[in-house]
Amino acid sequence: MTLDEEALERLRKRVLAGGAEKYHAANAGKGKLFARERVALLVDDGSFVEDGLYANALSDGLPADGVVTGQATVAGRPVCLMANDSTVKAGSWGARTVEKIIRSIERAYQTGVPMIYLVDSAGARITDQVDLFPGRRGAGRIFWNQVRASGSIPQVCALFGPSAAGGAYIPAFCDVVAMVDGNASMYLGSDRMVQMVTGEKTTLEEMGGASVHTRESGVGHFLCETEAEALDTVKRYLSYLPDNWTGQPPAAVPTDAPSTVDLAALVPASERQAFDMRRYARGLLDDGSFFEIQALWAKELTIGFGRLAGEVVGVVANNSMFKGGVLFVDSADKATRFIQLCDAFNVPLLFLSDVPGFMVGAAVEKEGIIRHGAKMITAVAEATVPKICVVVRKAYGAGLYAMAGPGFDPDATIALPTAKIAVMGAEAAVNAVYANKIAAIADDEERAAFVAAKRAEYERDIDIVRLASELVVDAIVEPHELRAELIRRFAAARGKERHFSRRRHGVTPV
């Protein structure tokens, strides 16, 4: 078939318009943009080069087979991308959709550039399953490629609509997922399927909406009000990462820390009083540079990127505002993945410790707190990027190990003058050792005096100067000197030898 210029232009226009008008109207009614508008908002003007525009050009009704793929630049840096077009069979994957997505990931991996997934899809196109589902270049190959690319190139997803069944794994294999509140959802079986299989009556929003995944399951990382916000989040995320695992995170023009935060005043003397470690991190980092990830999930642990004198660091911090900063199953998982992300992309790690330890009790034991904690400690041990542990207030029990304490090959363990490092807090320790003796003292005053004396003895034992004199901590630093100290120490650790163990990979507790 030969085409004259006009016919080609007609065909191109038809394909660029996507699916039926009723689906465009339905999307607009929900505040959803067209896939091509999303791409235009994401990439630098005029930078997009599209592949596979004419997929299915000979069969009517499935323009581009429901996915836009190609290469572009974002903030001047190269990326590969895919964007589901939900006006074409609800963005479901036909054979060519799958091939286009596979080629995109392969190109991103081979050229060492980030892969961006703009997802809005019904998953596998059930009516075409033999062509797209089981074969060597079937849908499974998308995931195989995602797993191969994981930690080699950044993979980031913005989710605008459903990502049903197999489609839900694309976000799951990404480093992070930004979800648009009210429209985005992820689930393995639709509400109709759930009712058929289990009898449960639910909705897509209830089961797999943005709020559920960013607050409860942890599969989503950012809850966004609008599509534009989700796309900005993708751009901001990429601004902290190199193009691939061989590069260094891009430095920015250094700024001062905000002058409004008094770090010393922020930490209450009493361990029983909570303070917001996010404010502490903001006060320590370059002004406006803190970019929190998974802010709504497992809030007892805060993670995110920031900058010190323009250089990127990954922050892992206990937050006593939530559950006293104790580590739970979800917070251990949250930390594990973030530490692996930073280690993969050469982002130095800053641990801000104020941790009473891991949670104890029947409920968390049944949830597997031991293996989740072991997973976090494994990630800390395996991370070979520069890592510095700052004991801001306390590091008790295995919490010290989870926060990159001295045994975990940190480049430095720094303590504030009021910091405490111990196997447990004084109250718990005295109770553990002297419970029988305390119970045997009948007189209230005498009992109180005994407990106070034992606590004082314990506090003397774990005195921070004593720990420094025994080389447990490398430095005791005043809060107002901490930022400058960290800048110097991270600079000194840059470029260090990175090797952990002689083996293919460990057998990780999961």
Ligand SMILES: CCC(=O)SCCNC(=O)CCNC(=O)[C@H](O)C(C)(C)COP(=O)(O)OP(=O)(O)OC[C@H]1O[C@@H](n2cnc3c(N)ncnc32)[C@H](O)[C@@H]1OP(=O)(O)O
């Ligand atoms: C790897 C294994 C897998 O991925 S199995 C995939 C399983 N997927 C599903 O069960 C999702 C089924 N689809 C849905 O639940 C809905 O379509 C969702 C995604 C919620 C979107 O709803 P809504 O925006 O109202 O669209 P709609 O249902 O009116 O559909 C529009 C047109 O698309 C079609 N469609 C939808 N999903 C599929 C699919 N998975 N395979 C084939 N076709 C699909 C609908 O039939 C409809 O087509 P038409 O325009 O009427 O011709």
